[in-house]
Amino acid sequence: MSVTVRFAPSPTGNIHIGNVRTALFNWLYALKHEGRFVLRFDDTDTARSRQEYADQIAADLTWLGVHPHRIEYQSKRAAAHDAAAEKLKQAGLLYPCYETAEELDRRRKIRLSRKLPPVYGREALKLTDEDRAALEAEGRRPHWRFLLPNFADTPFETQRTGVQWDDVVRGPQTVDLASMSDPVLIREDGTYLYTLPSVVDDIDMGVTHVIRGDDHVTNTGAQIALFRALGAVAPEFGHHNLLTTTTGEGLSKRSGALSIKALNDDGFEPMAVASLAVLIGTSVAVSAMPSLEVMAQSFDPAATSKSAAKFDPSELDVLNRQIVHDLSYEAVADRLRAAGVDADDARAEAFWLAVRGNLDRVAQAADWWSIVTRGPATDAVLEGEDLDYARAAFDLLPDGDVSSASWSEWTSAVKSATGRKGRALFMPLRIALTGRSSGPEIADLLPLLGREGILARRP
Numbered sequence: 001m002s003v004t005v006r007f008a009p010s011p012t013g014n015i016h017i018g019n020v021r022t023a024l025f026n027w028l029y030a031l032k033h034e035g036r037f038v039l040r041f042d043d044t045d046t047a048r049s050r051q052e053y054a055d056q057i058a059a060d061l062t063w064l065g066v067h068p069h070r071i072e073y074q075s076k077r078a079a080a081h082d083a084a085a086e087k088l089k090q091a092g093l094l095y096p097c098y099e100t101a102e103e104l105d106r107r108r109k110i111r112l113s114r115k116l117p118p119v120y121g122r123e124a125l126k127l128t129d130e131d132r133a134a135l136e137a138e139g140r141r142p143h144w145r146f147l148l149p150n151f152a153d154t155p156f157e158t159q160r161t162g163v164q165w166d167d168v169v170r171g172p173q174t175v176d177l178a179s180m181s182d183p184v185l186i187r188e189d190g191t192y193l194y195t196l197p198s199v200v201d202d203i204d205m206g207v208t209h210v211i212r213g214d215d216h217v218t219n220t221g222a223q224i225a226l227f228r229a230l231g232a233v234a235p236e237f238g239h240h241n242l243l244t245t246t247t248g249e250g251l252s253k254r255s256g257a258l259s260i261k262a263l264n265d266d267g268f269e270p271m272a273v274a275s276l277a278v279l280i281g282t283s284v285a286v287s288a289m290p291s292l293e294v295m296a297q298s299f300d301p302a303a304t305s306k307s308a309a310k311f312d313p314s315e316l317d318v319l320n321r322q323i324v325h326d327l328s329y330e331a332v333a334d335r336l337r338a339a340g341v342d343a344d345d346a347r348a349e350a351f352w353l354a355v356r357g358n359l360d361r362v363a364q365a366a367d368w369w370s371i372v373t374r375g376p377a378t379d380a381v382l383e384g385e386d387l388d389y390a391r392a393a394f395d396l397l398p399d400g401d402v403s404s405a406s407w408s409e410w411t412s413a414v415k416s417a418t419g420r421k422g423r424a425l426f427m428p429l430r431i432a433l434t435g436r437s438s439g440p441e442i443a444d445l446l447p448l449l450g451r452e453g454i455l456a457r458r459p
């Protein structure tokens, strides 16, 4: 069977690492099975959905390396949703209800006091045509509920009805349809809740696998019933655990600091974000993966834990460093140029290889470029004996061209002449040359500075 997955965000804000976990689970699943990936904007909530968010989500996915085969907007598919709703109404499976929220709440409390499950008692099914006409004459508009197939003879006597599926992530699952209320599919104002459009679109778009967060497990029971009511075979389902903050709160599109856009703006590497988004909360150790293609080869959704996983942004820093330290010059040349490094300079590649091991972010290379090409920083200064020592040491720079061997020749000469060794020997030189007390190997920096550049830094 060819695989088609979909990622179905609501474009009501910028997506965060938790949303991207869902997108990547789907993308990796599609890559692994040579399937297709549909990006579907669930934008039926017209009050909150915005095109700019949809555009940002598409840009975030591109940045991560997720390239949808097809992009759809649910808001453009109203005719299909209406046709499905009509089909259900004709079959008596979508029925009008007129209760207000207060009425429903009162009934729920009564049921609870009678030790009955607080589900909707289908009272609206008892309304006659006259009752409905009278309610509508009062100005009431119906909302519409889907009649769950959880009864034998009469809908007023439900019976345990287990809907089962073999979850791609969680293994065998059962949801009892008698434990839930008939879901509202259409609101009073005629707009659809998410359930029906999602099922209709999954059918029409040939979705074979619905992979999403485990907050949808219960929905899946009703949705499988809905697929069947519409004459379709339900797809496979997979529900991954959700990510929370380090203090256990759910991630929200409103917590902008953790949005993918913010992480991108902050200079994180997409593979650092992707590696953590996928591997956190699984039995696979979190490490920096080289590419989504490599990740896909060993991707096993069943290795995902069932409990929520805490997302710690500091782990992202660790992964980012690992990735930056291995990036080739070709991979970063454009970004270095954008950050202010003169990529046409003959030293640019050697420079990158010298500094990358000291960077948290690629753009930090610009500071080192300035130190190498313009002059030392002023983060650390030489004083007293160290200043005198450094002056004397500069006079001992070996003659001739500066190469990667120069540092060891220079320090040997300095050691014999001054008796200094270790940190006392090299730190004043490092500070004189770079204006910093830590950084790339001096041996690698010297050839970049050249003889004149070095001597110009004699304190």
Ligand code: GLU
Pocket: 007, 008, 009, 010, 042, 194, 198, 210, 211, 212, 216
């Ligand atoms: N728009 C829904 C959400 O963001 C999609 C859920 C699903 O994947 O079915 O929760």
